[in-house]
Amino acid sequence: MLRASFRYTDGVTTLADKYHTSPIKIAKTFPLKGQLGVIIMDASPGLLEGDCYELEWKAGSSTHSFITTQSYMKVHPSLTVGSSINQTFHLADHAIVEHMPEPVMLYKEARFHNDTNVYLGQGAVWMQADILCPGRTLRKEMFQYTEFRNALTVYYGHELIYAQRQRIVPESQKLASPGSWDEMTHIATFCLFTDRLTPSHIQSMKQLVEELPSIYGAHQVVIGVSETQRYGLVAAAASTAAWPLQEVMRFIWNGARSILLHKEPVMLLYS
Template sequence: MDRSLLVGPVGADSPITRTSVLRTSFASRGGQTIVNHKYHTAPIKIAKAFPLDGQLGVIVMDVSPGLLDGDRYELEWTSDRDSHVMITNQSYMKVHPSRPGGGSSMYQTFYLEENAVVEHMPEPVMLYKSAAFQNETHVQLLAGAVWMQADVLCPGRTLRGERFDYRCYRNALSVRYGDELIFSQQQRIEPSRQSIHAPGCWDEMTHWATFYVFSDRVNSMHLEQLQQTLDSYAAPGGHPVVAGASLTHRFGVAVSAASTGAWPLQQLMREIWQTARAGVLGKPPLRFLQG
């Protein structure tokens, strides 16, 4: 299987790194956002871009079985002034087992010019047994720009009995407003070395979700709106949900939630997203999301 660029020495003791690239820029033309430029190498590409309630919807496709040992995905998104895009993918991001000392990774950057809006709503991440995955995201905002993202993390294929059987998960997010670093988050989970099920840690929970919105438009009123959505969320029977929201150091709100299944968190993230769209953007829910 060709995974684009082959980087690093090849040998019995040296893992192979295959780097796949997706670079896309968006522009506003006559009030409609378009794909201004795109470049990709297998196995990731844009499967479809389509007008969506005055913005652009983009679906990313991975034509491989998922991230294999040695895979590295690099995605770069550039949004010109006044553009508005919603980005998602076709299915769960599946992270396959890796050898000791190996692993897979994804490096993603978002550049938003003045008044650009990016709503990044990917499907959940599924960490298979013995998987090691590093995920790194960098966001650059200019005045008036809005960036939102929701993530759901699964502990493994729970129907096959996998729960926290992966080796390591590292997640990093940094956000800059102009030249100022306004948010930095680092997360590292190594189930075999940590007391995952201890009170104050994961306890009985197995799945984790986060939602972020960053913009100089964000204030304490938006925090109150999001907290109200959390307080009114009716958790499905058999799947308790614990969640909270807080203002970040500057220009942002962070929401965290945990449960015993992915779909209750997906539903909660959808409701949080709708609340943020209404409060920050003055936009209704996207029509294709309404039942």
């Protein structure tokens, strides 16, 4: 369990309070280009069978925070119940949260369920970039995990504005088929939700994505950007390794900071 809240006082975002139980905790907070940086540490080897991490973030009015993790989220084999992370973000009016965790690594026979719920106030901004790896490729574990389930739900006030559900079962799904993942093995998603988003912002983000190269060394990257039904934009990308997607997510994230928030790039992500 981890709970934390942020407050804005005298032009500065600070950690108002926190609570955690082993093995997860806030390793450190630090000032970062006018916002508060937060690093989450997992003192365990990773998610083991039966583990359920509960994280709750409360961003007070006008706060600006950047949240990341110390290392890859490693999900170990699970023969029955699996493991899970349930994460909730409450953003008060004009709060900004940039959630940029390190990639998720699914080991052989892993079962993992990730559930994220976001509640936006007026003028609030929530961004997230996530990357999913198919296993430890050097150990020949490609797509040998049992199941991956991912859910994202976003509310603006009391209104549901976005709901995404994903379930991957490699053993029973033809992921390598044309029209599915084909030759791609790693996937990434960038989400941006705010009532500040205008058609001009969306067009600028789409133009930004068009500037991305399609080849990173020996690795091809495919990417698409879509406007959601209300107050949102989602970019989905795929490649054959994690590092090209890390570069892509960093580029899009910093582009969104510039286009929407008029903020300078942050180089901490994936460094």
